[in-house]
Amino acid sequence: MADTLRIEELGDRVVVTLHRPGSRNAINAAMVRELHEVCAALEERPRLLLLTGDGGTFAAGADIGELRERGRDQALQGINSRLFDRIARLPLPTVAAVDGWALGGGAELAYACDLRLASPAAVFGNPEPGLGILAAAGACWRLRDLVGASVAKQVLLAGRRLDAADAHRLGLVAEVVPADELLGRAHALLDRMARSGTLALRLTKLVADAPGGHPVTDDLAQAILFESDDKRARMDAFLAGDRR
Structure with a gap:
């Protein structure tokens, strides 16, 4: 039984909703463990994956209270980066449906998916240097591959946030659709992929x-x-x- 996720299995796909009410779905250690369990199930029985967030937010970052207490040893364990790399390497395609904030670790989780759809309220950003750290769970190289080095440095170094229109124009998201149509459109995309071998x-x-x-x-x-x-x-x- 997951405490931080809502998990729905639909035959050819698994729908995972980040669910930490009151914390804007911030990624904490419990969520990391539960997402690893999802990955293990999808590695054992490959299916498509749809990731989204509850309450009008994808994920507003990692849990700062937990990050505050982590030291060198925890950094070298790559707690978030190992998870996001595992998601990126899942056997079948993954789609992130992003409504609202996708910041810090939340943005890095979205970057790790194969495709992203967004609502008009979606905002991507990596404000980690403002907290005295760096975006060390893949943003420094995944974002460069997705939008190019210049834009990636604007986000990573200068604190630029990409709204839905910018993200679409730059190719970070495949489509921008109204929030109430976002999951339906994501499922339609998965349906199209599911028709392939x-x-x-x-x-x-x-x-x-x-x-x-x-x-x-x-x-x-x-x-x-x-x-x-x-x-x-x-x-x-x-x-x-x-x-x-």
Whole structure:
């Protein structure tokens, strides 16, 4: 039974809602543990993942009270960074539906997902240097990959916050939709991905995330897919006139 999350299993996907009323869904140690449990379940039985936040906020950061008490040893454990890296490496695609604040660790959690959708109220930012620390759970390199070095430095060094319009224009989010349509649109995106072959999605994500890229990696992944029953069934259906 999760204390900081609401978890809904829907066959081909898991919907996880960050839920810490009164704390704007700040990411604390309990939430980290519970998200690791979600990851373990998705590694054992791969499914799509939808992450969102409760109460009009995605996650307003890490729990500052806990951060205040952490020292060098805890930093070297990479408490949040190991979790977000695990989320980024989940076998099947992940989508973050962001309404309201996604700051600090909350922003880094969204950056770790494969795709992001946002409501008009969404705001992304990394104010960690103002607290005497850095965004050490992936923002310093994930955000650069997502929006480019110049914008990333504006966010990380100069405290710029990206509203929904900026985030969409810069490619950080795929779409901006009204808050009351956000989850529905996220599910529609997942529905579209779910119509693809599961193994094809897994290998495409692996190849797309592989550092540097190499033609041999593409060839090996394609060799596996070319021998799959799913590939033959889908191509037979296409040739028979099923062009969905």
